[in-house]
Amino acid sequence: MQFDLIDKKLISLLQKDSKKTNKELSNALNLSVTAVYERIKKLEKTGVIDKYVALIKKDKVNKAFVAFCHIKLTQHTHDYVVKFEREVTNLEEVTECYHISGDYDYLLKVLVKDMEAFREFMVSKLTSINHIGSTHSMFMINEVKHTTAISL
Amino acid sequence: MQFDLIDKKLISLLQKDSKKTNKELSNALNLSVTAVYERIKKLEKTGVIDKYVALIKKDKVNKAFVAFCHIKLTQHTHDYVVKFEREVTNLEEVTECYHISGDYDYLLKVLVKDMEAFREFMVSKLTSINHIGSTHSMFMINEVKHTTAISL
DNA sequence: CTGCATAATTGAAAAATTTTCTGTTAAAAA
DNA sequence: TTTTTAACAGAAAATTTTTCAATTATGCAG
Numbered sequence: 001m002q003f004d005l006i007d008k009k010l011i012s013l014l015q016k017d018s019k020k021t022n023k024e025l026s027n028a029l030n031l032s033v034t035a036v037y038e039r040i041k042k043l044e045k046t047g048v049i050d051k052y053v054a055l056i057k058k059d060k061v062n063k064a065f066v067a068f069c070h071i072k073l074t075q076h077t078h079d080y081v082v083k084f085e086r087e088v089t090n091l092e093e094v095t096e097c098y099h100i101s102g103d104y105d106y107l108l109k110v111l112v113k114d115m116e117a118f119r120e121f122m123v124s125k126l127t128s129i130n131h132i133g134s135t136h137s138m139f140m141i142n143e144v145k146h147t148t149a150i151s152l
Numbered sequence: 153m154q155f156d157l158i159d160k161k162l163i164s165l166l167q168k169d170s171k172k173t174n175k176e177l178s179n180a181l182n183l184s185v186t187a188v189y190e191r192i193k194k195l196e197k198t199g200v201i202d203k204y205v206a207l208i209k210k211d212k213v214n215k216a217f218v219a220f221c222h223i224k225l226t227q228h229t230h231d232y233v234v235k236f237e238r239e240v241t242n243l244e245e246v247t248e249c250y251h252i253s254g255d256y257d258y259l260l261k262v263l264v265k266d267m268e269a270f271r272e273f274m275v276s277k278l279t280s281i282n283h284i285g286s287t288h289s290m291f292m293i294n295e296v297k298h299t300t301a302i303s304l
Numbered sequence: 305c306t307g308c309a310t311a312a313t314t315g316a317a318a319a320a321t322t323t324t325c326t327g328t329t330a331a332a333a334a
Numbered sequence: 335t336t337t338t339t340a341a342c343a344g345a346a347a348a349t350t351t352t353t354c355a356a357t358t359a360t361g362c363a364g
Binding site: 047 | 166169170203205240241248249250254256263288290294
């Protein structure tokens with residue numbers, strides 16, 4: 001699907017605040033409420049808009065400690081990779097896991113309460129997954145920028 | 153603020169799908185619509201819920217190429233740090249920027265169209281920021297897991 | 305344990321929003 | 335130019351959010 005300027009503005013607005021009413025959007029876009037409604041439906045149907053979510057402040061729910069873990073596997077057989085990926089996905093502390101190029105195979109984002117919780121996570125959860133060769137963790141000192149919005 | 157089981161379920165549901173109606177939520181939680189409404193309002197007022205957003209599929213908007221950039225500064229004077237952080241924040245390709253511990257100072261998540269666009273980003277945007285000592289980039293091969301939901 | 309104050313819950317009414325519908329206009333294709 | 339299709343607008347219908355008044359639960363001081 002291809003976007004005109006109105007679509008781009010609309011997507012931008014919805015990425016900032018999905019609770020805006022169609023009337024508010026229609027004002028911002030100089031369109032009728034129905035036109036906005038139909039455009040949004042189209043964005044949903046074509047899968048441009050994946051879903052609508054509430055974003056939670058992590059410090060309000062005791063998950064202010066963020067770690068980035070680089071992980072290397074011992075082997076890269078299909079079975080090992082699939083198993084590793086499944087087990088990592090099932091860890092609730094892991095919010096993101098990317099297979100990446102470079103020295104390490106994976107990059108994980110891990111959210112926990114504090115360093116102690118992270119230690120516990122490493123010892124009893126992460127390193128208990130088999131076939132992990134080595135890990136290297138970095139800790140977030142400050143979140144300079146973090147947006148879910150993609151600019152287009 | 154402190155959460156009971158209902159709050160936790162509610163937060164979990166809203167993190168998955170913020171478009172659920174209060175009636176649907178009230179069914180799932182065995183509560184009245186108003187009770188759900190009041191609980192949500194409280195979560196918003198206390199800042200637990202930061203905001204509501206639409207999540208876009210990056211491959212649908214030509215931003216399927218994801219890079220993680222490690223960056224080291226030449227110096228760490230207050231001025232340099234502040235300036236770097238401001239300029240990086242202003243780059244639309246950078247969706248995330250974390251000040252981190254370890255060998256490098258920052259970790260960036262960069263969204264662009266393809267490798268060529270990334271090259272252009274590096275040459276004309278990122279490295280044109282002063283006081284960058286060195287960079288090390290990794291490229292996403294596959295997104296194994298990526299959720300905005302924090303489990304609690 | 306009792307009474308008071310506060311907080312949470314409920315159902316119903318009111319207000320606002322979403323969704324549908326019909327017809328019109330604009331744009332693209334024949 | 336004519337035909338077809340897509341996008342748009344306004345109004346009605348359906349649904350949802352929000353407010354309101356009253357009730358029930360909860361915590362605390364006496």
